[in-house]
Amino acid sequence: MPGLFEPMTLRDLTIKNRIMMSPMCQYSVETRDGRPGEWHYVHYISRAIGGTGLIMMEMTDIHPDGRITDRDLGLWSDEHIPSFRRIVNGCKEYGAAVGIQLAHAGRKAESDSLCPVAPSAVPFSEKFRVPHEMSRDEVEAMVELFVRGAERAVLAGVDTVEIHGAHGYLIHQFISRFSNKRTDEYGEPNKFAAEVIRAVRRNIPAGMPLLMRLSAVEYADGGYDLEETIERALLFREMGVDAFDLSSGGETPSAPAPVRSSSPGYQVPFAEAVRMAVDVPVIAVGRLDDPNVAEMVIRNEQADMVAIGRGMLRNPYWANEAALALGYDPILPRPYARAFGSR
Numbered sequence: 001m002p003g004l005f006e007p008m009t010l011r012d013l014t015i016k017n018r019i020m021m022s023p024m025c026q027y028s029v030e031t032r033d034g035r036p037g038e039w040h041y042v043h044y045i046s047r048a049i050g051g052t053g054l055i056m057m058e059m060t061d062i063h064p065d066g067r068i069t070d071r072d073l074g075l076w077s078d079e080h081i082p083s084f085r086r087i088v089n090g091c092k093e094y095g096a097a098v099g100i101q102l103a104h105a106g107r108k109a110e111s112d113s114l115c116p117v118a119p120s121a122v123p124f125s126e127k128f129r130v131p132h133e134m135s136r137d138e139v140e141a142m143v144e145l146f147v148r149g150a151e152r153a154v155l156a157g158v159d160t161v162e163i164h165g166a167h168g169y170l171i172h173q174f175i176s177r178f179s180n181k182r183t184d185e186y187g188e189p190n191k192f193a194a195e196v197i198r199a200v201r202r203n204i205p206a207g208m209p210l211l212m213r214l215s216a217v218e219y220a221d222g223g224y225d226l227e228e229t230i231e232r233a234l235l236f237r238e239m240g241v242d243a244f245d246l247s248s249g250g251e252t253p254s255a256p257a258p259v260r261s262s263s264p265g266y267q268v269p270f271a272e273a274v275r276m277a278v279d280v281p282v283i284a285v286g287r288l289d290d291p292n293v294a295e296m297v298i299r300n301e302q303a304d305m306v307a308i309g310r311g312m313l314r315n316p317y318w319a320n321e322a323a324l325a326l327g328y329d330p331i332l333p334r335p336y337a338r339a340f341g342s343r
Contacts, residue, residue: 012207034074
């Protein structure tokens with residue numbers, strides 16, 4: 001059985017180990033025009049230097065109104081491509097594969113300068129504005145925006161693209177009964193997501209894997225459960241998703257917190273259930289900062305990769321520390337070899 005430091009292959013992409021940097025918003029775009037800057041350059045490349053197998057760049061929005069805040073990353077313009085390409089190329093110099101998570105915040109867009117849109121005119125909470133209910137033509141145009149974002153990501157040199165369908169953002173809003181009250185064909189919870197998947201799959205290279213993040217369960221009363229997610233994953237796999245990144249929640253601000261949300265690996269059972277039922281590679285997330293726990297998840301075949309979030313915010317060299325903890329040689333570049341008793 002593979003371990004945390006065995007390679008993994010998805011389509012034509014081979015990732016050197018099974019550690020993914022979880023996409024974590026930095027809210028640090030200085031120019032407020034969506035382009036990554038020096039903070040993002042250092043942030044991502046330092047994790048590549050640290051030995052991470054797959055760098056998944058944070059939620060990157062396909063339209064200015066799709067940002068959570070006006071300091072979020074964006075890929076709605078060709079002018080953004082060079083800034084992303086610089087980061088992608090820098091990460092690849094240290095052996096990391098790189099992906100970009102494409103998204104639209106929908107009704108969870110918070111900036112006063114933005115006009116939130118959603119499947120239905122239902123605000124996220126009383127603290128959020130009532131979103132504009134998208135027309136059928138606007139929904140179809142949104143699918144094309146995801147395609148254009150994916151095409152720009154490819155031009156920036158990424159190895160993979162992840163579609164963000166979780167945490168109460170736009171695709172999840174179409175999936176969720178709490179936010180989708182439509183009576184037309186887009187009232188069917190999987191239709192919008194399915195159209196995005198098919199369209200993106202057609203417009204990225206055949207050998208490039210397509211990933212998708214899903215909220216495996218909703219915690220509010222009346223939300224969907226894991227069985228529904230398994231059915232959804234079966235459908236989405238047939239449409240071209242190569243691996244699922246399984247998180248949970250985000251549907252409403254009033255949803256109760258998971259009972260054991262602070263426990264290591266509390267979301268791993270979601271990934272394991274989807275992996276078993278759908279026969280598809282999965283990425284486990286959620287408090288996997290302990291290398292021994294992360295290794296156990298891979299060795300026990302509960303997931304094919306682990307996504308490390310807070311652990312990598314604390315330590316850009318988390319992958320190297322994990323290697324040492326598990327008895328491997330250090331994996332940092334040669335200039336740091338003297339720190340480990342060698343030259």
